[in-house]
Amino acid sequence: MKEYIKKYFALRKHNFQVGVKKAKKSKMCYAFLAPYALVFAVFYIVPLVTSIFFSFTYYNILEMPRFIGLDNYTSLILDDDIFLKGVKNTFMIAVITGPLGYLMSFLFAWLINELPRWIRTIAIVVFYAPSIAGAACLVVFSILFRGDAYGNMNALLMEMGIIDTPILWFQDPRYMLPICMVVILWMSLGSGFLAFVAGLQGVDRAQFEAGYMDGIKNRWQELWFITLPNMKPMLLFGAVMTITQSFGVCDVTMQLCGYPSTDYEARTVVTHLFDYGFTRFEMGYASAIATVLFVVMILCNKGIQSLLRRVGT
Amino acid sequence: MSKKMKVEKAYKPKAKILKKRKPNRSLVGDFFLYLFLLGMAFLMVFPLVFSVSSALKPLDELFLFPPKILAQNPTLDNFADLFVTMGKSWVTFSRYIFNTVWLTFAGTAGHLIVASMGAFVLAKYDFPGGKTFFKVVTVSLMFSGYITQIPNYLILNAFGWIDTYWSLVIPAFAFPMGFFLMKQFMEGLPMSLIEAAKIDGAREWRVFIDIVMPNVKPAWLTMIIYSVQSLWNNPANMFIYSEEKKTLVYALQQVGGGGIARTGQVQAVSIVIMVVPITIFIMSESQILETMASSGLKD
Incomplete structure (x- = not known):
């Protein structure tokens, strides 16, 4: 020994x-x-x-940080109702828009892959533009969903006779989150989408031909047995991008529903972080929120990555 | 064999697209999938088109009931009004444009130089700590920048950079996404190219400037668009307080604060803001796709 x-x-x-x-x-x-x-x-x-x-201290910038152990975390989970609301909202948004946005990115990339070159070039711009223009273009949704009868959505529904008074889209908790999710989905074809488009172009043609010989019957079999396994690195990259974006959601909810939003109904973990960090200057508490978010993001990434490694096997 | 020949003959008179079709595709499937794609493309582009048309609407059309999607009498009044409104503000509109352009330019240029230098050695040389460092960068892609925002504030404060342009420019140098893409792209560069230059007597710096950089142009452009996108859209409200150092996006929010009558002008500003990154993207699309082809995360 x-x-x-x-x-x-x-x-x-x-x-x-x-x-x-x-x-x-x-x-x-x-x-x-x-x-x-x-x-x-x-x-x-x-x-x-x-x-x-x-995150283990009480720190408000003015005084020196004071060590308080796990107090921040316990009060975060046990006492802070608004944080739990933020967690619930973020989780809802991440679980719905994350996978959907990811699938959309892949599906569109895959569908436009077989189009002739010039259509593909235009299609890429059309699908990618919202994620570039996004932040600047959010204003347009406050016109589309304006709370009075001049907003297009309200006017349309009133014309059709579905509602008789305008709906306050961004003040009514029933509509706030769903609209935000639609907008996030609209913006979700980002760098993951580009990576997919590029990755699909790089798949070796000979493999498809070998696939026809071996009796791959339709496009779905081809997708699962040939295309997806070839794309694994891009799939992983896209997943990382999607997870990071969907857990870090705050821009859309802040701009559309206001900050703070009515009754904190559109609060996300990141807006809660901003609230404590930059409005109340409780840096210790805000750091605890950031640490929780960090751990969740990393765990989620690791989980999804081990799941994606099994694709096509 | 003869059967295959027959099939080919039968296809001959038809259109080129049909000839090129893969044998295992059903026409019905194609039809519905592309119909779906077309519908989605329309949905994706609708808010953008609507945004442009609202910017072209005169004020009375913005408050028409029932509202129209497209402008009936398109005018450029909103853009003209914008300059009038901004001209009255304490800080002129051109100053906001200057701030945004300067921040974007400085941040992107620095990022391009600093990150490609680092990416070059990581991609092409094997040295202790290199692989670990790249793993750390990859992990940093996995959490969003919001997590580090608060300590960032404290650090910038310690440097005395709060309320200066540096507070946005310097952190932009380290933008991990551009570094990651650059490194992945440089992996594909043949080592023999570098060695040949060395045999000819070039020093490392020369190799980097004259051999490596001209060969990774697509990656640069990608880096530039990502960096421009994040800096251009930055409202700069966290680290900058002085009015005269704020950016265009911030100005947009201010115009919007002027009430509902400014709706047209807000749309005009948002067109001004989004036109730049979209144009850059359209111009460099093929290079960006070339870079993204090497973006995959390998284990």
Whole structure:
């Protein structure tokens, strides 16, 4: 046993020495990477670590942070009704728009893949434009769904005789979230969609021909047995993009339903984070919210990735 | 064999598209799927078209009952009014445009240089810590920037960058998405190209500038569009307080605050804002797709 441990450490030492030698040889690599690594560390890694640290403290910027253990987390889960509402909303939005948006991205990418080149080029712009224009274009929905009779949606429904008084779309809890979800879906064909389009173009044609020989009958079999397994890296990338977006939802709800929204009905986890971080300056509490969100996002990503690895098998 | 020949002959007089069709596709399926696609394309484009038409509507048409989708007498009055309204504001409209353009330009340029330098060595050289670093960047793609917003504020405050342009420009250098795409794209660059240049006596910096960068043009363009998209749409309301340093998107929100009579003008601003990223995308579409082809996450 003793010998074993000795050998283990000897090996470790050797590996370390080799590493140092290699590092000395590749000074130029570090020099090239340094500027990016520095900025990345300062604005991504350090904040993440400090955020986890602050989540265990009471900190309001003016006083020094005071360690309070798990108090932030317990009051978050046990006492904060509005946070739970935010969690519920975020979860609803993520569960509905996440998978739907992902499937839409893939379906559209797959359908336009077989179109002639010039139609495909136009189709990509048409489908991708909402996610670029998105933030600026949200205003249009406040005209479409305006709360008075001049709003197009209300006017349409009144013409058809379905309703007789205009609906306050963004103040009525029954309509707030569904409308936000529709808008989020509209904007969901983002970088994942582009990755899918590009990935589909890259699938080897010979494989399809081999598939015809082997008796692949229709487009769905072809999709499952040939196209999807070839696209796995893109599928993973698209999933990461989708999860990050759907858990981080806040722009759409803030712009459409207001901030704070009526009765906090459109609150999401991120808006709650902003509320505590930038309005009330309770940094410790806000950091706890951020940490919870971080853990959920990472877990969800890992889960979906292990699920996606099984595609086509 | 003879049967196959016959089939080919039968197809000959028909249109080119039919000839190219894959053998395992049903016509009915094609018809319905493309009909569905067309319908969805219409739905996707509708809000954008509606946005443009609202910007062209004169005021009385915006409050017509029942409202019309398309403008009946399109006018550019809203755009003209916009300059009048903004001209009266304390900070001129051109200043907002300047701020947005400057932020976008500085952030994107820095990001392009800093991130491609890092991506180059990660993609082409094997050195201790390199793989780990890239894994960390990949993980950072998995959570949205909102999580780090609060500590970011504290850090920017410590540097004294709050309420300066730097608070938006410098963090934009580290934008992980562009770095990730650049690195994945550079993997496809043949190592022999770099070695050949080295044998000819080029130093690393020369190799990077003269050999690597011209060969990864598609990745640059992709990086640029992503960076422009995030900076251009940034309302800059978290880290910047001074009115004269705010951006175009912020101005849009201000115009909207002027009440319901400004609806047309708000639409006009949103057209001004969205036209830039969309134009860049349209112009560089094929290069972006080329980059995205290497975007996959490998294990």
